[in-house]
Amino acid sequence: MRSSLLKAGTALAAAATLALGFTAPAGALAPAVTVSANVSGTDLIINEAYLSGGSAGAAFKNKFIELYNPTSQAITLDGNYSIAYRSATGTSNPGNFQLTGTVPAKGYFVIKGGTNGTNGADLPNVGATTGINPSGTNGTLVLTRSASAISLPTGSITNNAQVVDLLGYGTSNTFETVAAQSPSSTTDVKSVNRTNFVDTDHNANDFVLSPTITPGTANAGTTGGETPGGDTEAPLKTIAEIQGTGTTTPLPASDVRTRGIVTAVYPTGGFNGYYLQTPGTGGDSLPAASEGIFVYSSATVDEVQIGDYVEVTGEPAEYFNLTQLKVSAGGVKQLTEPAEAIKPLTIAWPTTDAERERVEGMVFDPQGEYTVADNYSLNQYAEIGLAFGTSDLVDGATTLVQPTDVEAPGSAAAADLAVENYQRSVTLDDGATTNFLSNANKSIALPYLTEEAPIRVGAPVQFATDVILDYRNSTWKFQPLTQLTASNAASVQPATFTNTRTAAPDEVGGNVKIASFNVLNYFTTTGDQLTGCTYYRDRAGNPITVSGGCLARGAANAENLQRQQDKIVAAINGLDADVVSLEEIENSAAFGKDRDEALATLVAALNADRPGTWDYVRSPEALPASEDVIRTAFIFKPSVVKTVDESVILDDPAFSNARQPLAQAFQKVGGNSKTRFLAVVNHFKSKGSAPSTGENADNGQGGWSAARVAQAEALVKFADSLKLERNTDKVFLTGDFNSYTQEDAMQVLYEAGYINQNAKTGDYTYLFDGLVGSLDHILASPAANQLVTGVDIWNINADEPIALEYSRYNYNATNFYAPTPYRASDHDPVIVGFEVTKNSPKPVRP
Numbered sequence: 001m002r003s004s005l006l007k008a009g010t011a012l013a014a015a016a017t018l019a020l021g022f023t024a025p026a027g028a029l030a031p032a033v034t035v036s037a038n039v040s041g042t043d044l045i046i047n048e049a050y051l052s053g054g055s056a057g058a059a060f061k062n063k064f065i066e067l068y069n070p071t072s073q074a075i076t077l078d079g080n081y082s083i084a085y086r087s088a089t090g091t092s093n094p095g096n097f098q099l100t101g102t103v104p105a106k107g108y109f110v111i112k113g114g115t116n117g118t119n120g121a122d123l124p125n126v127g128a129t130t131g132i133n134p135s136g137t138n139g140t141l142v143l144t145r146s147a148s149a150i151s152l153p154t155g156s157i158t159n160n161a162q163v164v165d166l167l168g169y170g171t172s173n174t175f176e177t178v179a180a181q182s183p184s185s186t187t188d189v190k191s192v193n194r195t196n197f198v199d200t201d202h203n204a205n206d207f208v209l210s211p212t213i214t215p216g217t218a219n220a221g222t223t224g225g226e227t228p229g230g231d232t233e234a235p236l237k238t239i240a241e242i243q244g245t246g247t248t249t250p251l252p253a254s255d256v257r258t259r260g261i262v263t264a265v266y267p268t269g270g271f272n273g274y275y276l277q278t279p280g281t282g283g284d285s286l287p288a289a290s291e292g293i294f295v296y297s298s299a300t301v302d303e304v305q306i307g308d309y310v311e312v313t314g315e316p317a318e319y320f321n322l323t324q325l326k327v328s329a330g331g332v333k334q335l336t337e338p339a340e341a342i343k344p345l346t347i348a349w350p351t352t353d354a355e356r357e358r359v360e361g362m363v364f365d366p367q368g369e370y371t372v373a374d375n376y377s378l379n380q381y382a383e384i385g386l387a388f389g390t391s392d393l394v395d396g397a398t399t400l401v402q403p404t405d406v407e408a409p410g411s412a413a414a415a416d417l418a419v420e421n422y423q424r425s426v427t428l429d430d431g432a433t434t435n436f437l438s439n440a441n442k443s444i445a446l447p448y449l450t451e452e453a454p455i456r457v458g459a460p461v462q463f464a465t466d467v468i469l470d471y472r473n474s475t476w477k478f479q480p481l482t483q484l485t486a487s488n489a490a491s492v493q494p495a496t497f498t499n500t501r502t503a504a505p506d507e508v509g510g511n512v513k514i515a516s517f518n519v520l521n522y523f524t525t526t527g528d529q530l531t532g533c534t535y536y537r538d539r540a541g542n543p544i545t546v547s548g549g550c551l552a553r554g555a556a557n558a559e560n561l562q563r564q565q566d567k568i569v570a571a572i573n574g575l576d577a578d579v580v581s582l583e584e585i586e587n588s589a590a591f592g593k594d595r596d597e598a599l600a601t602l603v604a605a606l607n608a609d610r611p612g613t614w615d616y617v618r619s620p621e622a623l624p625a626s627e628d629v630i631r632t633a634f635i636f637k638p639s640v641v642k643t644v645d646e647s648v649i650l651d652d653p654a655f656s657n658a659r660q661p662l663a664q665a666f667q668k669v670g671g672n673s674k675t676r677f678l679a680v681v682n683h684f685k686s687k688g689s690a691p692s693t694g695e696n697a698d699n700g701q702g703g704w705s706a707a708r709v710a711q712a713e714a715l716v717k718f719a720d721s722l723k724l725e726r727n728t729d730k731v732f733l734t735g736d737f738n739s740y741t742q743e744d745a746m747q748v749l750y751e752a753g754y755i756n757q758n759a760k761t762g763d764y765t766y767l768f769d770g771l772v773g774s775l776d777h778i779l780a781s782p783a784a785n786q787l788v789t790g791v792d793i794w795n796i797n798a799d800e801p802i803a804l805e806y807s808r809y810n811y812n813a814t815n816f817y818a819p820t821p822y823r824a825s826d827h828d829p830v831i832v833g834f835e836v837t838k839n840s841p842k843p844v845r846p
Contacts, residue, residue, distance in 0.1 A: 043075075044067045044165065045143075045164075046065060047067060047068035047108065048064075048065070049167060051182075051186075051192070054116040054117035055117055056117070058120035060213065061121065062114065063136075064111060066215060067103055068107075069105055070197055077109070082144045082146055083096075084144055086152065086174060087135060087138075088138035088170060094152055103127075110215045116136065116186050136183055136186035138169065139168075140172045140174040143164040143166070150163070154174050155173070156176060156177050157175070167203055169181070177203065177204070178202060178204035180192055183209065189211075193208055193209070194207055197299065197329060210270060210272060210298075233257070236258070237257065237258050239277070239293045240278065241289075243289050243360065245358075248318050248323065249323045259279075259309070260293070260310065261279055262305065263276065264363075264468045265301065267482075269430070271433065273295050273296040274301055275293065276310070276312065277293075277361070279340045281342055283346065284345075286358055292468070293361050294322060294323070294361055295312055295325045299329035299331070300327055300332040309339040310332050310334055312331055321471060322471045323360065343363075345359055345364045349426065352423070356469065361470065364468065368388060369461075370387065370495075372384060372385070372386060373399050373425065373772075374400075379449065379811070379812065380435060381429075381433075382432070382447050382484070383427050386426050398458065400770055402768070403418050405740040405774060409705075409742070410700045421770075426478060427477045429472070430447050430484040431479045431482055431483040431484055431492075442811055444813060445485070445486035445812065448484070449801055451814075451816065453497055454499060454501065456499070456500050459497045459499070465481065465494045467480060481494075501822065503574075505831050508790030508792055510790065511668065511836065512641060512666075512677075513579070514577060514581075514778065515829050515831040516583070516829060516830045519585055520825035522565070522568060523561075524588070524597065525552050525593070525598070526555050526558060526561055527543065527550065539812070540810060543556035544806075545807045554586070560809065565605050567806060567820065568602065569606055569609050570820055570824065571821035573606060575829055580636070583682075584683070586631070587630060590629040595619045602635075613637055613639075614637060616635045617647050620649060625651075631660075632662045633662065634647070636666065638669070639669065642667055648663045652718070654711045655711055657685050657707060661718060663680040663722050664678075664679055665728065666679065668836050673728070676728040676730070679732045680733050680734070682733065682735035685711065686704070687702025701744065705743065709748055712745040712748035713748055715733065716748065730781060730783045731781040732778055733778070737777055740774065753781060754779035754780065757779065757780055757785075757791045758791070764798065766827055777830065780832070786841070787840065789835055790833045793829070796824065802823065
């Protein structure tokens with residue numbers, strides 16, 4: 001049962017108590033505070049600098065500098081003010097552009113600048129157009145009281161008679177006290193935003209990075225108009241009238257007033273605003289128009305608390321299709337009259353965008369069953385993809401399934417499943433825009449994920465508090481009622497998650513067990529042994545994995561290799577198979593070493609954990625003239641099986657862009673030729689980096705489908721020839737086929753008579769883009785299939801958050817690494833048990 005944790009923290013205690021009809025976190029806000037404008041409050045300030053105009057992902061085509069007038073009188077710019085820019089390392093007089101126009105009292109003035117490209121919308125509310133084109137990452141902007149260029153020293157600039165205001169950002173050599181944080185690149189499309197108009201002559205304290213870009217308001221530039229608190233009161237509109245029944249607000253960009261109960265507040269984390277909902281609304285029915293709305297207002301967010309009944313005055317707007325009110329300083333007023341309590345929505349998850357628009361911004365009590373469907377962004381943005389209910393199209397599926405894993409590519413059924421996946425999807429967020437992988441934020445403890453709560457795909461979700469139905473980053477989201485952090489999780493975290501881990505795979509029976517395992521670029525040649533390698537680094541700047549620049553693909557050094565190896569050893573020994581095919585292991589010949597060196601190193605580590613257990617299949621004498629830097633391999637338990645004859649590599653032109661298959665015949669120890677079987681390990685061409693046209697363009701099953709089909713055809717011929725040479729018709733095709741179950745390459749294998757053992761599990765091996773499916777398979781010939789006693793996919797990798805990988809060691813203030821099987825790779829292992837005896841059927845000869 002949920003308990004109310006709200007407190008009425010203002011003078012409106014009685015009215016607020018009446019309004020508390022939903023569950024919210026305790027202590028969500030500090031008491032409201034009032035801030036002054038700038039140091040003197042008597043002149044213009046630089047309020048916002050948008051430096052990414054035109055870049056990929058930019059909100060607007062042009063860069064801009066926004067001025068704000070904190071005084072009660074209009075300020076005329078003509079001949080009195082100029083805007084100037086100097087590069088981060090410059091020492092000469094900064095470039096100067098005279099300004100003309102008027103900045104209204106409590107109003108804004110937008111200065112249009114240059115551009116990095118053609119992306120984004122046209123800039124609104126432009127007061128002046130200049131040739132200024134500041135750097136997107138480092139530089140200095142100066143508002144001067146001079147018609148001509150001024151002489152400007154470097155270092156900290158305060159109390160300069162010619163400087164009205166100055167913003168140094170990034171690594172600039174000129175700033176007020178300390179330079180402000182800047183976007184990391186021109187595609188880090190945030191603006192440098194002053195907080196609550198505060199000017200303390202300390203750029204780093206006064207400015208923050210914000211993803212919300214607000215070039216002026218209705219009274220920007222010389223357009224005039226009244227500001228909140230002016231002589232003309234804006235018209236009063238209901239929240240539903242502002243939201244309208246369509247995807248955007250029907251109201252013009254002109255100030256309105258509205259009233260509502262504060263339901264969520266985000267003074268920290270980057271949202272810079274709060275949600276309002278019309279008193280008395282919510283419940284178990286879908287309204288005609290939403291009764292909730294987001295108020296974007298860094299100036300007033302500290303003046304409200306959850307449960308307050310307020311009137312706000314601001315401009316209706318769309319921020320990337322989220323309807324909001326932009327409210328300036330002085331634009332919120334506390335109301336003292338009683339207000340009917342709101343009620344959380346208790347409707348089922350809306351399946352269409354139109355239905356979701358009707359409840360955008362309202363308090364939502366998630367009803368029914370939700371399942372974790374995606375955790376890939378958990379360690380970067382603290383986002384968790386959820387799936388509502390159970391699929392109507394995939395029997396028993398509570399997650400979201402890759403359409404081509406269960407339906408033919410391009411079929412109507414696959415298209416229907418894609419639609420259903422969208423209908424069932426929603427993202428649980430943390431009430432913030434924090435990128436926990438940026439260097440500035442890696443020291444902040446990640447919310448949601450803990451060592452005790454792994455948040456696995458497929459895990460049932462239990463909601464503990466209500467949420468806000470929000471729309472950001474082109475995604476429908478559930479937001480907590482204030483920013484979630486690791487420290488406030490006990491009161492703020494809206495949901496918990498069942499731990500679905502298993503300590504071992506299901507028992508598969510038989511007297512031989514064969515498995516397939518992609519070992520995620522296991523390279524014993526580490527980056528520090530080569531020249532030119534670049535690295536992914538932890539929060540202390542230490543190299544963790546190789547990012548490029550050399551042939552190595554795995555660990556940066558011995559320390560990280562040990563972490564990777566410990567997890568792989570735990571996984572393979574925990575799998576308890578007798579034969580394991582490996583994919584993505586180093587081809588040591590590429591580094592001038594014995595081809596099997598990395599393989600031998602892994603087997604030695606496995607045997608160090610379980611002495612005398614493992615051996616590996618040696619490379620054959622005949623090797624392809626050209627091979628990839630990664631390869632396939634086999635390891636096996638000599639106490640259970642022995643090798644028969646030499647291994648064979650298929651050197652066929654079809655595999656010129658993939659890893660060549662490796663075949664090995666095995667026989668049960670103590671058995672005769674009737675206990676013999678053939679295994680062929682594969683790693684087909686991946687789906688990425690495909691041509692945009694031609695037979696290998698993406699045709700609904702990723703790129704390079706035609707190449708994988710050719711590889712499947714060559715594999716069938718290869719296996720057929722080896723059946724005769726190795727005197728067995730019991731064949732297992734294993735590995736990472738980079739093909740989902742119903743895709744074209746797999747159909748080639750089915751048509752040749754091979755039976756996909758994964759289908760017997762109803763499970764999957766891989767997660768991509770929030771959808772689960774199997775790229776890894778074990779297929780059996782008819783003779784081998786007759787002997788199969790059980791199959792399992794051990795979900796130790798695809799279900800687990802990437803934050804647990806060795807490759808993310810020390811990326812966050814919380815250390816999630818452990819030498820356990822969980823997230824040893826990104827692919828799950830498949831294991832098949834089968835029974836071979838001296839009386840097993842003889843091979844069937846053609």
